[in-house]
Amino acid sequence: MRYRDQVGGETLSFKQRVDAIRNLPPFLKMVWKTNPKLTLINIFLRLIRSALPVALLYVGKLIIDEVAFLVMHPGHDMQNYNHLWQLVAIEFALAFISDGSARLVSLLDGLIGDLFANYSSIKIMEHAATLDLEQFEDANFYDKLERARQQTSGRTVLLSQMLGQVQDLISIVFFTTGLAVLSPWLIALLVVAVLPSFLSESYFNRKKYELYFGQTSDRRELDYVRYLGASDVTAKEVKVFYLADFLIDRFKTISNKFYEDSKQIAVRRSSWGTFFALIGSAGYYTAYVIIISQTIHGKLSLGDLTFMAGSFRQLRGLVEGVLTRFNVVSQGAMYLGDLFEYFNIKPTIISPTTPRPFPVPIREGFRFENVSFKYVHSEKWAVKDLNFTLPVGEKLALVGENGAGKTTLVKLLTRLYDPTEGRILLDGHDLREYDLQTLRHNVGIIFQDFLRYQMNFAQNIAVGNIREKENRELIKSAATQSLANLLAERLPGGYDQMLGKRFHNGIDLSGGEWQKIALARAYMKESQLLILDEPTSALDAKAEYEVFLRFADLTKGKTSVLISHRFSTVRMADRIMVLDKGKIIELGHHAELLARNGRYAELFNLQAMGYR
Numbered sequence: 146m147r148y149r150d151q152v153g154g155e156t157l158s159f160k161q162r163v164d165a166i167r168n169l170p171p172f173l174k175m176v177w178k179t180n181p182k183l184t185l186i187n188i189f190l191r192l193i194r195s196a197l198p199v200a201l202l203y204v205g206k207l208i209i210d211e212v213a214f215l216v217m218h219p220g221h222d223m224q225n226y227n228h229l230w231q232l233v234a235i236e237f238a239l240a241f242i243s244d245g246s247a248r249l250v251s252l253l254d255g256l257i258g259d260l261f262a263n264y265s266s267i268k269i270m271e272h273a274a275t276l277d278l279e280q281f282e283d284a285n286f287y288d289k290l291e292r293a294r295q296q297t298s299g300r301t302v303l304l305s306q307m308l309g310q311v312q313d314l315i316s317i318v319f320f321t322t323g324l325a326v327l328s329p330w331l332i333a334l335l336v337v338a339v340l341p342s343f344l345s346e347s348y349f350n351r352k353k354y355e356l357y358f359g360q361t362s363d364r365r366e367l368d369y370v371r372y373l374g375a376s377d378v379t380a381k382e383v384k385v386f387y388l389a390d391f392l393i394d395r396f397k398t399i400s401n402k403f404y405e406d407s408k409q410i411a412v413r414r415s416s417w418g419t420f421f422a423l424i425g426s427a428g429y430y431t432a433y434v435i436i437i438s439q440t441i442h443g444k445l446s447l448g449d450l451t452f453m454a455g456s457f458r459q460l461r462g463l464v465e466g467v468l469t470r471f472n473v474v475s476q477g478a479m480y481l482g483d484l485f486e487y488f489n490i491k492p493t494i495i496s497p498t499t500p501r502p503f504p505v506p507i508r509e510g511f512r513f514e515n516v517s518f519k520y521v522h523s524e525k526w527a528v529k530d531l532n533f534t535l536p537v538g539e540k541l542a543l544v545g546e547n548g549a550g551k552t553t554l555v556k557l558l559t560r561l562y563d564p565t566e567g568r569i570l571l572d573g574h575d576l577r578e579y580d581l582q583t584l585r586h587n588v589g590i591i592f593q594d595f596l597r598y599q600m601n602f603a604q605n606i607a608v609g610n611i612r613e614k615e616n617r618e619l620i621k622s623a624a625t626q627s628l629a630n631l632l633a634e635r636l637p638g639g640y641d642q643m644l645g646k647r648f649h650n651g652i653d654l655s656g657g658e659w660q661k662i663a664l665a666r667a668y669m670k671e672s673q674l675l676i677l678d679e680p681t682s683a684l685d686a687k688a689e690y691e692v693f694l695r696f697a698d699l700t701k702g703k704t705s706v707l708i709s710h711r712f713s714t715v716r717m718a719d720r721i722m723v724l725d726k727g728k729i730i731e732l733g734h735h736a737e738l739l740a741r742n743g744r745y746a747e748l749f750n751l752q753a754m755g756y757r
């Protein structure tokens with residue numbers, strides 16, 4: 146079942162919101178983990194604060210009664226005065242504690258909030274690192290990730306709200322006890338005064354969440370359009386194709402729709418809110434009139450009047466606040482559900498619990514047995530019935546038209562995906578029996594769409610084996626092997642030169658220069674299998690020739706797979722595999738395949754003709 150069907154649309158009920166409360170304990174646990182000490186102090190302060198309002202009001206009542214007594218009984222003695230001033234001093238102290246603790250609580254909320262935002266962002270990144278590549282290629286997953294990401298900063302408010310809720314609930318208990326002793330029916334009046342506004346708030350909160358949920362995909366598009374419209378990577382094409390107006394129109398359309406939808410809810414919410422607030426006020430003044438008349442008739446003291454009217458007013462505020470906040474908290478808890486749901490996505494490409502020791506060195510090599518693979522949501526086989534052996538020490542070249550399945554095949558070798566059918570063996574055992582990290586450490590792969598990290602030159606090479614990021618010697622030797630060292634010598638900052646345009650003093654490079662850097666990554670570790678997926682497409686003919694001579698030299702005796710559309714490169718391989726629509730149609734040495742006069746010969750001659 147899709148995520149959207151589970152939570153979205155009209156199916157969202159009050160029950161679901163109450164259910165969402167179950168997300169709060171794990172949330173609190175996460176908050177606790179970010180900083181137990183601050184959280185504990187925060188809770189303690191809030192407990193103190195919960196008793197303060199009623200205490201303040203009660204001392205106020207005592208003061209008024211004392212003043213009234215003194216006014217009514219002139220000729221009083223000093224003791225009464227002393228008592229009065231003591232009460233005033235107590236109220237002052239309470240007021241001071243109240244102010245101080247309020248500031249401290251809000252400071253702590255802010256600090257814990259910041260820590261939580263960092264902590265959950267890190268958790269999200271850590272979890273993303275464990276997930277399958279396939280999961281990243283799924284739009285539903287992206288929606289989930291996006292919502293989870295938004296939880297990191299938005300949820301800090303939830304923490305204050307939640308703790309504030311507990312604090313206010315305790316205050317309510319104090320006030321209610323006070324009121325119930327003096328006049329229980331006021332409590333009933335209170336419920337009538339606040340219930341309608343609670344129901345209205347709850348209704349509109351639900352509407353808002355549904356709206357927000359429905360907008361997730363559009364929001365992603367909005368972000369994407371914003372990125373296309375203003376970023377260093379896209380600026381070039383946006384200019385030459387004059388895309389700005391097109392992008393701005395798209396942005397306007399989506400953002401206007403968001404605005405209109407939100408406006409509608411906001412206006413309705415505000416109108417109903419005003420109406421129900423009026424009912425609440427009417428309830429309060431009814432209670433007020435009753436209390437006043439009881440005071441006039443001598444049933445209550447002046448102090449009682451202020452205490453009860455104050456209690457009623459504050460209780461109304463508190464209950465309304467708690468009920469409204471229940472909606473906010475449960476809504477927040479619902480959004481939190483997105484975060485936890487994201488954490489619940491489990492990768493399928495994982496290491497076995499007791500992995501087989503990885504062979505060093507590999508003795509036999511890799512063997513594909515009836516390997517077929519289909520991308521998720523795709524009807525078509527990307528590769529089908531692959532049967533071949535890649536023996537140790539062989540240099541295998543993969544050729545074939547765009548979309549023939551070359552990249553897919555090498556992705557299967559590194560377990561970025563597992564075969565849909567069949568299996569890949571390494572020294573006679575399924576790849577899935579080995580530890581994933583060890584496998585990937587032993588296989589060096591450079592993709593055609595490698596990343597251009599906006600980091601310095603050395604770091605751009607070090608990413609090939611990040612454990613060695615401080616090992617300048619190794620980085621320099623890797624650069625020398627891919628010929629990137631010559632480039633470093635020309636850059637003003639050498640190996641510390643910032644690359645890319647995003648950060649200060651960054652220098653952008655040509656496509657071929659970037660490729661040399663990416664190639665150096667392959668030499669950062671002693672891989673037993675080296676895969677280069679069109680690594681030289683941007684190199685000029687001379688550079689490519691040099692790079693390959695070196696590659697052949699450096700990988701002597703090593704197993705390697707090379708994907709290239711240039712036959713001058715391909716012919717250097719020990720064997721060449723020709724793929725067509727995911728199937729192997731030819732496999733053999735250059736001379737052998739030429740003699741066969743099949744597809745390879747046809748493609749080779751086609752390219753050779755271009756050079757004549």
Ligand SMILES: Nc1ncnc2c1ncn2[C@@H]1O[C@H](COP(=O)(O)OP(=O)(O)OP(=O)(O)O)[C@@H](O)[C@H]1O
Binds near residue numbers: 553
């Ligand atoms: N992530 C993906 N999701 C769905 N389909 C994909 C994905 N990647 C590739 N495909 C499809 O799988 C098939 C094989 O693609 P693959 O990238 O392996 O081809 P290739 O031979 O490397 O092509 P090229 O020479 O253009 O790099 C193609 O039909 C392609 O459209």
